[in-house]
Amino acid sequence: MKKQRCIICGKPMNNGIIIYRRKICKCCEERLLNMECNTDFYKYYMECIKKNLVPVIIRGEELKCQNYHY
Numbered sequence: 001m002k003k004q005r006c007i008i009c010g011k012p013m014n015n016g017i018i019i020y021r022r023k024i025c026k027c028c029e030e031r032l033l034n035m036e037c038n039t040d041f042y043k044y045y046m047e048c049i050k051k052n053l054v055p056v057i058i059r060g061e062e063l064k065c066q067n068y069h070y
Helices: 026-034 040-059
Strands: 016-019 022-025
Touching: 016 026, 022 026, 022 040, 026 040
Parallel strands: none
Antiparallel strands: 016 022
């Protein structure tokens, strides 16, 4: 099985958060939480998240947590 990658940095996913089957590694998650909102990096992170999550949310993909396999 192909290892999942972080939607922001593209590194293989070992730990972090999963949102609508899209993954953000622990390192990117911590950077995002501690980052100032008016920086270029913050805007870049938001664009990565928007590009990867918005199409899934708009499409109305229904996820059932009990059926989710990591």
